[in-house]
Amino acid sequence: MLFRLSVLKIKFLPFLLILLYLISFTKQVFGQIKSTNFALNAQDSAWLKSKNFTLRFGINPYWPPVDYLNEDGKHAGLNSEYIKLFSEITGIKIEYVVNETWTRQLESIKNKEIDFIGSVNYTPERDEYLLFTPAYLEIPNFFISNSTYASKKNKYLSTATFAVVNNYAYLSELKKNYPNATFNFFNKDISALINTSFGISDVCVLDMPSVTYLINKYGISNIVVLGDAEFPWQIRMAVTKSEPQLQSILNRFLASIPLESKEYLHNKYLSKLSLEENTTIKKILYFILFALATTFIILSITFIYNSRLKTQIAEKTKELKETNDRYSLTISATFDSIFDLDLIQKTIRFETGFLKLFEFESKRKSFPLSDWKKIIIPEDQEEVKFRFTSLSENQIENWNCKFRISTKNNSIKWLSLNGIVTYSEQGTPIRIFGAIKDISDSAIIQQELDAEKKNNEALINNTSDLIWSVSKDLKLIASNRQFQLAIHAYTGSTLETGESVEPLFKVLPIEEKEIWIKNFRRAFKGEGFKTEVCIPAKDSIPDQYAELSFNPIFENNSVQAIALHLHDITEKTIHLNEIEEQNNRLKDVTWMQSHIVRAPLSRLLTIIELIKSYPDSLREKEKVSMLTDSALELDKIITDISNKAESVTKKTLKDEDNYS
């Protein structure tokens, strides 16, 4: 927001400056000198009545811009403003008397040919015949020289030649300060200035407004200001000594003029020296300036508007270019070319990438379809023809076709065309517009992948083991043929890729189902392991024993699927069980040997040991009886064991026969 405001400020700055200029200009043009609280009293009126309300004012015509005649011969300059106001307020008629020189001006008032003058400095000499008002304007005077004199090293005003105007107030001061100086006398400021400019005189004394005015008017160029003369003009009005009432009136009049009015006049005449007092010229100038300003404003607004338009156009152009660039980049990054297939004219047009696609240059962009068909390899001609035929039959909106072409370099390329089909009102396909892409690389990769897939399928199908994989949501991802056969045999139905394997759990007994779920949870936590499972008998299928391995499939450090490998160990398990049973039988035999067979034997040995250790401990009859009983018992046991062993052998042989 702040940025937008600053932009507006910059754009409208010329307009604002012009507006400010016009305001100040208008103030200058239409501002005016005012007087407040001034009124003629009875004495004034009585005195003026004696004068018939008419006063004579002496004009010094050669002191612009303070007091002079304009090109129309009318009184102009700063003094003229005061006199005009004086006349308007008092109703006194002013008669202007033009005196050609300042000397003549002084003589004229001294001789009472005129009643009052303006732009006069007080001097003791003049005080003898004039009554002065207070100074209403002060203008500093300067020593003015030419550039030749100014560049001199040893220049001393005390010995300089001064060009001075007759009867100017500064004369007595100059003569007093520079008694050894030489003075050339002239009647006008311009004469003194030109004399100095020509180098005839070294220095003249002039106020800055006069110098500036004269230089501008006469084109004097080699003038140099040496410094302040320290004798400023203190401008007053003066009347003849015999008219104190007029002095009184003028004093009160000047005192009634407010300071801002005086400043206004000072600025108007002493600061803006280039302005002419001529009303007509001024008006023309005002008009020209106003017209110029108006034109400038219109031009500025137009310029600003145009600039904004240009900026907008530039922005839009940039946006369009960027969009176009993006579009082109997207097209070139995504596709190799854009095609426009006219099914009525039977032409195809390519916008870009022709060389890359077909490996030869062509200035043409549009080709007959017959030419296009020639480069399609014979094996794919039928497929392409079918794709075109299907357009009319199926009203396909998104059309695609993949085929191979033979390039100019006799290389084979796979192309993929994808386009939007336009139909006539009758449903006839008339145009296909779309993109074309060289998919040779991906087609080759796809072929390789297909071959690899076939190999893998052959591998996993060439085993009696069941191999399958399930996703995190327990859906079948892939499986081998044995898995599908087993599922069909066990459930009577098939399990397609993408279907949930959970229904398989439902056919299991609860305890088996819980084991399976527990194993899946382990595997999905990232643990790979083997376990043995029993698949309970169902219908004609007996109990099945299998070694099942769970192998987590990781992706980005997270288990995404489980690969399962089930190896049938039913026969192995049955064999192991038989071996275990046989072992148990052997254990029985061992136990029998230890406890049954050795019981009478131990007794026999104990009798023998007792006879050996303590011969008298048993009587003969007892000895014989014990030994006989024990021997008979032992015989019976051995006979029984022989019979049992014979039956076990027969059973084992029978089992082996059954197995083989």
Add this chain to the structure above:
Amino acid sequence: MKTIIADDDKTLLLLHSTFIKRSGICSNPLNCTDGSFAIEAIKSTITSEAILLFLDLNMPEINGWEVLDFISAETFPNPIFVIIVTSSVRQEDRNKAKDYDSVIEFVTKPIKASFLAEIKTRDFFINN
């Protein structure tokens, strides 16, 4: 020392009793023909005097292992020392017998006079 002989083979029971008397281990051993009898005998002889039990393993109803389990499960004021006397030559039985603290010997029948003489020299026999 109070001596009990447990064996279901009455002939052997008589022979062992003779051996024990003749060897001087006990002049009046108590003969038990099965495990339950042996347990009752142990229960009824709870005194401060130690008991030496010659125990056969393979007996009907309550066998020797069950008698050992009973001894292990109960707390007796008097020590009970068991010598297994069995016809079994199975290492399995020999290893299992080591699990019972009360068993001090595992002897395969026939019992010998030299063995009984050696028993008499042992600390447990001398001190009890």
